[in-house]
Amino acid sequence: MASYRARLERDLDRWISDGLVPAGSRAAILSEAHEPKRLDAAAALGLVGAMLLGAATIAFVAANWDGMARWLRFALVLLAFLAAVGGAAEAARRDRAHAANALLALAALIFAAALGLTGQIFDIAGDPQRLLWSAGLVAGALAAAGRSSAAAVVALALIAGGDIAREDWGPGGGLLPAPLLVLTAPLGVIAGWRWRSTPLAHVAALAWVMGLLHLVLDGGAVEISARSWLAFTFATVLAAAARARFGSGGTPPRLFYGWAVLGALLFLGVAGAQEAADAATFLHRTLWLAASLGAVVLGRADRHGFSTTVGVVSLLAAVLAILLDLGLGLMAAAGLFTAFAVLALALGWVLRGRSRP
Amino acid sequence: MSLWRAGRIAAVGGAAALGLIALVAWESHARENGTEVRMAMEAFDPRNLLTGHYAAIELRDELPDGSPCPPLAEPDRRGRVWIVLRRAGDRDRVAAGFATRAEAESLGVGVVVLGRVDCQSPNAAPASRGLPTVIRTDLGVERFHADQDEAEAIERALARGGGRPVEDGRLPAAFAVISVGDDGRARLKGVIVEGRRIDLDFF
Numbered sequence: 001m002a003s004y005r006a007r008l009e010r011d012l013d014r015w016i017s018d019g020l021v022p023a024g025s026r027a028a029i030l031s032e033a034h035e036p037k038r039l040d041a042a043a044a045l046g047l048v049g050a051m052l053l054g055a056a057t058i059a060f061v062a063a064n065w066d067g068m069a070r071w072l073r074f075a076l077v078l079l080a081f082l083a084a085v086g087g088a089a090e091a092a093r094r095d096r097a098h099a100a101n102a103l104l105a106l107a108a109l110i111f112a113a114a115l116g117l118t119g120q121i122f123d124i125a126g127d128p129q130r131l132l133w134s135a136g137l138v139a140g141a142l143a144a145a146g147r148s149s150a151a152a153v154v155a156l157a158l159i160a161g162g163d164i165a166r167e168d169w170g171p172g173g174g175l176l177p178a179p180l181l182v183l184t185a186p187l188g189v190i191a192g193w194r195w196r197s198t199p200l201a202h203v204a205a206l207a208w209v210m211g212l213l214h215l216v217l218d219g220g221a222v223e224i225s226a227r228s229w230l231a232f233t234f235a236t237v238l239a240a241a242a243r244a245r246f247g248s249g250g251t252p253p254r255l256f257y258g259w260a261v262l263g264a265l266l267f268l269g270v271a272g273a274q275e276a277a278d279a280a281t282f283l284h285r286t287l288w289l290a291a292s293l294g295a296v297v298l299g300r301a302d303r304h305g306f307s308t309t310v311g312v313v314s315l316l317a318a319v320l321a322i323l324l325d326l327g328l329g330l331m332a333a334a335g336l337f338t339a340f341a342v343l344a345l346a347l348g349w350v351l352r353g354r355s356r357p
Numbered sequence: 358m359s360l361w362r363a364g365r366i367a368a369v370g371g372a373a374a375l376g377l378i379a380l381v382a383w384e385s386h387a388r389e390n391g392t393e394v395r396m397a398m399e400a401f402d403p404r405n406l407l408t409g410h411y412a413a414i415e416l417r418d419e420l421p422d423g424s425p426c427p428p429l430a431e432p433d434r435r436g437r438v439w440i441v442l443r444r445a446g447d448r449d450r451v452a453a454g455f456a457t458r459a460e461a462e463s464l465g466v467g468v469v470v471l472g473r474v475d476c477q478s479p480n481a482a483p484a485s486r487g488l489p490t491v492i493r494t495d496l497g498v499e500r501f502h503a504d505q506d507e508a509e510a511i512e513r514a515l516a517r518g519g520g521r522p523v524e525d526g527r528l529p530a531a532f533a534v535i536s537v538g539d540d541g542r543a544r545l546k547g548v549i550v551e552g553r554r555i556d557l558d559f560f
Contacts, residue, residue: 074381078374085370093363104366111373118377123545123557124384125497138373145365 008033073121077114084110085142092146105150108139112158132162133180140184149197156181156188156207163214179218181211193252201252205259209235212263216270228271235264246302258306261295265314269321281325288318289340297347388544388557391536392468394442394449396494398531398548413500414533414548418450419489426476426490429454436473439541440494443467448532451476451492458541471541472496496543498535501557 012029015021021029061076068076088103112135119126136158143151163179188204191197212235216227239260245253268291272284295311298304322336399417427450432438438454439461454474455461461469473495479488532549534556547556 078377082370082374085366085374089363089366089370092366093359095359100362100366107370114377118381120502122381122384123498123500123502124380125499125542125544138369138376141369141373142366145369146362 005030005033070121074118077117077121081107081110081114088142088146088148100146101148101150104142104146104148105154108135108142108151108154108158111135111138111142112154128165129162132158132165136162136180136184140187143191147191147195149192149195149200152188152191152197152200153203156185156203159184160207160210163211179211179214181207182215185211189256193256196252198251198255201255202259205256209259209263209266213266213270216267224273225271228267228273232264232267232271235260235267239264243298243302254302254304258304258310261299261307262310265291265295265310269314269317272321285318285322285325285336288321289315289336292318293340293344384544387538387540387542388536388546391538391544393546394444394468394470394535394537395447395532395549396442396450396496396535397448398533414498416494416496416498416533418448418492418494420450420492421489424478424490426478426492427451427453427474429474429476430456430460432473437471438474440470440472440474440496441467442470442537451494468537469541470496470535470537470543472543496535498533498543498545501533501545501548 009030012021012026016023016026065073084103084107088100088107091097091100091103112132115131115135118124119131136155139151139155139158142148143155159180163181185204185208188200189208192201192204212231216224216231239257242253242257242260246257265288268284268288272281272288292311292315295307295314297311299306299308299311319337396416397418399415430438432454433456438456439458440454441452441461441464442449443452443466444450449468451474452467453461453464455464458469458471475493475495476490477492478490534546534549534554536544536546538544545557547554549555
């Protein structure tokens, strides 16, 4: 693949021969073109050597692990963690943002492993949920200290693991009455917004939806349907708030809007998961179809591919639910789909008419 | 700004490391200063998993001739009760299980620890007579990390004795030595096999 400079030289020669660029500017233009830094052979060999040395160290420690005294094993674990933290601090001091980000994520992962290994070394009986949550909170503290999006993603993953690693999946079987993700994911959303980190914003928004879904489905005093409607309302308000900031907020509002739409349609679907063929179910299916169509229309109008896709998937799910509800009652299903088809076609015709000069 | 951020990272990392050290120190203190109990232990197999060599243990006791199960209260949402352990001969046995610690301590005897109890008692059918009542206790101590040689030697010793508690002293039973702290948590101190005690040493 030709380098940028080589392509620029060819283009410049063509433009000069076409009279688009003066010949005297050729040297000055080429002097401004900077080739991206490339990994030369020496640096590549150095990296390979460092990785192999790391692998050799890990293999040596693993082979001799059982023969080491407990205090020595613990010291090695602590040393690995402190080395990662020290490296991250030094990288931050030198303004090497990417290196600091990566090393903080590594430190967070090492700490999680250190907690587990400490329990193994000293035969400390522990609760997996408590261990994962503790590791997640430390990872979150490291992320906040270093403004590290990667460490924040690790934190959310560990906390999500802790929410799942509960001993009892019956009502209230965990250490807390609600999944911890419901409280910590919004912090991740805020961090993603403030740090302008798209990956973190995506992960945090998804984590929030997962946490809310966990809360909705978990057993408790309030019926699942009621919790679902509350979650649907909450997600719809968030989606509206995010959409209101499309013009002024840059990327984050558009990003959060997509996830809020997904959450709203997901909770709307869960709210009507009962099988009763009554008026309430009919109203729910109608609302579900309308909301899905609305997501598709708004997504196209806003050029927001993600929410359009979510709307289409939700529409298909709503259609499937109606077919399952009505069983062999295909005439009723045909009537309902025809009504919405006419509505969609009419709306499209009106919008097309307005867009023409 | 860069120095400030580096300082924050170092402070959080240092605090986390100190937290780990404090956890080990606390566990060591609680283990050394808790009340020691001995509970009958089932034979176990040495395992070599990603966590390293360890031996899985099960606290299993038998009451002869189908004695009734000890009274147990309704467990909490995580299946636990406050267990009263009483010394009976060469071991501590489950005497009762209560819903709250206060109720358990009001009995005024034995050691109180939080855990799960599963008791299987044979019914009164003639075919089941003579079968023992089996009590399995889960105090959160499920494994004993030992190197493979040590774990296999312990397993062979248990195989010679069958790993089953015996009453008449013909063969020594196997016991888990557990320290129960003031917080009601159980911590494994060691095992006793064929009269030989193997303690967990932190250092």
